[in-house]
Amino acid sequence: DQQVKQNSPSLSVQEGRISILNCDYTNSMFDYFLWYKKYPAEGPTFLISISSIKDKNEDGRFTVFLNKSAKHLSLHIVPSQPGDSAVYFCAASLNSGGSNYKLTFGKGTLLTVNP
Amino acid sequence: GAVVSQHPSRVICKSGTSVKIECRSLDFQATTMFWYRQFPKQSLMLMATSNEGSKATYEQGVEKDKFLINHASLTLSTLTVTSAHPEDSSFYICSAAGLGTQYFGPGTRLLVL
Numbered sequence: 001d002q003q004v005k006q007n008s009p010s011l012s013v014q015e016g017r018i019s020i021l022n023c024d025y026t027n028s029m030f031d032y033f034l035w036y037k038k039y040p041a042e043g044p045t046f047l048i049s050i051s052s053i054k055d056k057n058e059d060g061r062f063t064v065f066l067n068k069s070a071k072h073l074s075l076h077i078v079p080s081q082p083g084d085s086a087v088y089f090c091a092a093s094l095n096s097g098g099s100n101y102k103l104t105f106g107k108g109t110l111l112t113v114n115p
Numbered sequence: 116g117a118v119v120s121q122h123p124s125r126v127i128c129k130s131g132t133s134v135k136i137e138c139r140s141l142d143f144q145a146t147t148m149f150w151y152r153q154f155p156k157q158s159l160m161l162m163a164t165s166n167e168g169s170k171a172t173y174e175q176g177v178e179k180d181k182f183l184i185n186h187a188s189l190t191l192s193t194l195t196v197t198s199a200h201p202e203d204s205s206f207y208i209c210s211a212a213g214l215g216t217q218y219f220g221p222g223t224r225l226l227v228l
Contacts, residue, residue, distance in 0.1 A: 002158075009156070034216070043119070043208050043219030044159070089159065102149060103217060105158040 003027045004092050006106035014114055019077040021109050023090030026071065030092035035064060035075045038087045080113045118142055119211045121220035128199055129228055135195045136223045138209030144189035145211035153206045165192040199227040
């Protein structure tokens with residue numbers, strides 16, 4: 001049973017435009033959410049996170065939005081750059097995301113930013 | 116950010132042999148490390164949680180006798196795939212918990228012939 005779902009396996013956008021990556025979750029106990037970026041044959045790299053007490057967190061070109069009632073979060077990248085092309089994983093955690101707590105990952109979305 | 120290394124990055128072995136993968140946190144101490152495996156086009160599946168100085172906690176469906184985990188120090192955890200079979204071929208990734216998040220290693224590609 002997939003508790004964290006990324007229903008779009010891929011997304012293609014034009015350089016300079018906005019990329020919106022979506023993630024849904026089923027476990028209402030999750031209270032901390034993270035986005036990771038992964039290049040082929042490399043480990044994931046942490047991008048941005050959000051606690052369930054917030055509905056938005058912004059870091060440079062990356063903004064994560066959380067809609068708890070809908071159990072939905074999204075990652076916005078503005079403006080998109082070709083170097084952003086990678087697989088993006090959404091992850092969720094319990095217990096306010098202390099680093100020692102396990103993460104549940106979605107299947108990832110392959111983002112391609114075209115020059 | 117913090118650096119986590121894995122060794123080897125790639126290994127090919129014969130069926131029935133054992134393979135050890137090392138995960139090291141290079142610039143911080145990690146009391147907890149995690150081991151994941153990833154099949155093509157699938158999410159990272161948590162296999163086990165490795166706690167320094169104690170037994171690992173395995174996720175449901177993961178055979179602890181097949182995937183031996185040792186976390187002998189605050190900077191090193193090892194995963195040994197015992198009597199590897201072709202179905203164990205996968206991408207194995209470790210992460211080290213620290214500094215408020217998990218930092219991932221670069222992964223190890225295991226191919227069992």
